[in-house]
Amino acid sequence: MTYRNKRIIMNNIIMTLSTISAFIGLGFLFWILGVLVFNGIEALNLAIFINEGAPPGYEQSGLKHALVGQLLIVLYATAIGVPLGVMAGTYLSEYGQGSKLAETIRDISDIMMSAPSIVIGAFVYAIIVIPMGHFSGYAGAAALAIIMIPIILRTTDDMLQLVPSTLREAAFALGAPKYKVIIQVVYRGAKAGVLTGILLGIARVAGETAPLLFTSFNDNFMNTDMSEAMASLTVTMYNYATSPYEDWQRLGWAAAFILSMFILGLNIIGRLFLLRKRGK
Amino acid sequence: MSVVIDKVFALSTKIIALLVLLIVAWIFTVLLQHSMESINAFGFDFLTETKWAPNLEKFGALPAITGSVISTFLAMLLAVPIAIGVAIFLSEIAHHRLKAPVGVSIELLAAIPSVVYGMWGLFYFVPIIRDLFGGLGIGMLTAGIVLAIMILPFMAAVTRDAMDTTPDILKESAYALGATKWDVVKDIIVPYAKAGIIGSLILALGRAIGETMAVTFVMGNVHKISTDLTAPATSIPVTLANEFTEADTDLYFSSLFELSLILLVISFTIISIAKFYFLRRKRSL
The missing domain is CATH 1.20.5 (Single alpha-helices involved in coiled-coils or other helix-helix interfaces)
Known part of the structure; x- marks a missing residue:
């Protein structure tokens, strides 16, 4: 007892x-x-979306430059990272079954997924910023793309493997070549999952600050030229929050809010995709 | 024709997959290359030298390395028990209607950018530490706590996932024999999912040690080893974030690159241990 x-x-x-x-x-x-x-x-107010950065104390200050910069950098990173990640994931799932090479790539990529992002920034600084001689939006996009590839690779690999092999066999039996089987059968079957992976990948890199600090750097004004230093919401947030000016700090919180809502939104949409797919 | 396309498609996926390996090798090579000047100048003394004085061209990494180790250790000390508590709560205690919403909100919190945690730390947590312990409120202790809070959602989510791999039938058998929830946790879940749980915690450690933004705001970037946890300090990522754009000499740059390399090697090692030793992925195909 x-x-x-x-x-x-x-x-x-x-x-x-x-x-x-x-x-x-x-x-x-x-x-x-x-x-x-x-x-x-x-x-938050409308002026934030209309005005560019301004010196502290100046009333007409906003975040348009950072919003546009962030969008451009993430867009370019997505344009580089998604195709590379999906193709590499396709190789692992469709061509690399049981091969030592595929297993190694899978492991190394998995490790890279958790590697410190600031180190990626240092690497891109060395290979892009030093040769170019100045900071640039391209460098920022490259850093984010490098961070994105392992994430997309992993989800693509996982999602393609969920497609039943009987589907592939049925397509092969009809005489379809392998690339057609992959593109028309496997990709179609794994569409929702791969798309979710892409959304989560974008969400993940959109919040990265450290790799942008010394690649895209910052710019207090509107700039759409990717070959120049470029503002981003995250770096702006860091600079404004650590400044002693209250109106800059307020803008920092606005940037944090906008970015977090964007990232949470992507995460929720991604989850809904998967749920709907499973519900079917 | 389609034979050619088939070959081209297969080959290009392979080349791109190889590119991943190439990039990783490239990262190590480039960092090493740029570290050479500092390695030649200081050798192994770089790791044990406590002085970091850019104006004297003297660079030692010990304060940054110690700072990384101590802040991460503090963060783990605080986050691990809470994360395990959250995981037990989610897997055994919470009502099934509570499980999903709480679980999902923890996963969503893991997605919030770490820079937001840093901002919160600076504006809301630093004053509390300042009132409690005096001083600036910026330092190792604050950084450790903010880092713990930042890593908590990720840690709790992966630990719960590891615990959830325990088959229900095992747990139900134990409950049928009259086991309490704690009996089930310690005698069924922990033995079954031990490797997964430890691996998840180490994986979170690997992430925490490379985390930059959550600590940069609240660390202070002072290259000094102090026994006072509330004194400003620095860590490898904090030093990099603060000084990379300020470096003005080749040796300074090279020392920062060597710091990056050290950080990469440390976290690569920790994550590899977690992945290969504890979390071997089981392939179903």
């Missing part, structure tokens, strides 16, 4: 501690989310 009591008391203690720690953890996280939403909405 006492042994039983001891077990029950122990159970109650541990379960209470677990629940408390869950609430502590969630409490902190919702505190941060609350701060983000509260400060973000308070700082």
Whole structure:
């Protein structure tokens, strides 16, 4: 009886501690989310989307330059990262079954997925910024693309493998060449999953700051020339938040809010895609 | 015709897959190349020298390395018990109607950019630390705590995933024998999913040590090893973020590249241990 009591008391203690720690953890996280939403909405107004950066204290300041810069950098990164990631993932899933090479690529790519992003920034600095002689939007896009490739590769690989091999065999039996089987059968079957992977990949790199600090650097004015230094929401956020000026700090929160909502939105859309697919 | 296209398609996917390996090798080579000047100038002393004085052309990485180790250690110390608590809560305690929403919101929080955690730390957490311990409020302790909060969602989510690999039938058998929830956790889930849980925690450690933005705001970037946890300090990523655009001499740059290389090697090693030793992916095909 006492042994039983001891077990029950122990159970109650541990379960209470677990629940408390869950609430502590969630409490902190919702505190941060609350701060983000509260400060973000308070700082948000139409002028932010219309005006460019301005010196502190100047009323007409906004984030248009950073929004446009962020969009361009992520767009270019996506244009480079997605095709490369999908093709490499296709190789692993469709051509590399059981091969040592595919296994190695899969492992190394998995490790790269968690590698420090600031190191990627240093690498791109060395191969693009130094030869060009100055910071550029291209360098930022290249850094983000390098971070994106392993993510897209992994999800493509996983999602293509979920396509039943009977589908492939049926297509082969009809005499279709392998590339046609992949493009018309496998890709079609894995569409929702691959698309989700792409959305999550974009969401992941859109929030990256460290690799942009010394690649695309920053610019306080509107610039659509990718070969020049370019503002991004993340770097702007960092610069404005660490500045002593209150109006800049407010803009920093607005940038944080806009970016976080964009990223959360992509994540939610990606999840819905998968859910709908599973529901079918 | 379609034979040719078939060959071209196969070959191009292979070349692009190889490109991934090439990029990784390229990263190591380029970082090493740019570190050579610093390696030649300081040799192994770089790792043990405590002085980082750009104006004297003297660079030692020990304060940054120590800072990375201590801040990450602090973060793990705080985050691991809470993450395990959250994971137990999600897998065994929470009502099934609560499980999905709480689980998904934790995963979504893991997606919030780390720069936001850093901003929160700077504006809301630094004042609290300042009031509690005096000083600037910026330093190792603050960085450790903010890093812990930042890594918590990721850590909790992967730990829960690892715990959830335990087959329900095992857990149900134990419950049928009269086991309490804690009995199930310690005698069924932990033995079954041990490798996965440890691997997940190490993976989170690998991410935490390379995390830049959550700590850059609150660390202070002071190259000094101090026994006072509330004093400003630095870590490898913090040094890189603060000084890369300020470096003005070749040796300074080279030292920063060597720091990047050290960071990459450390995190590569940690993540490899997690992946290869604990989290071997089981291929179903």
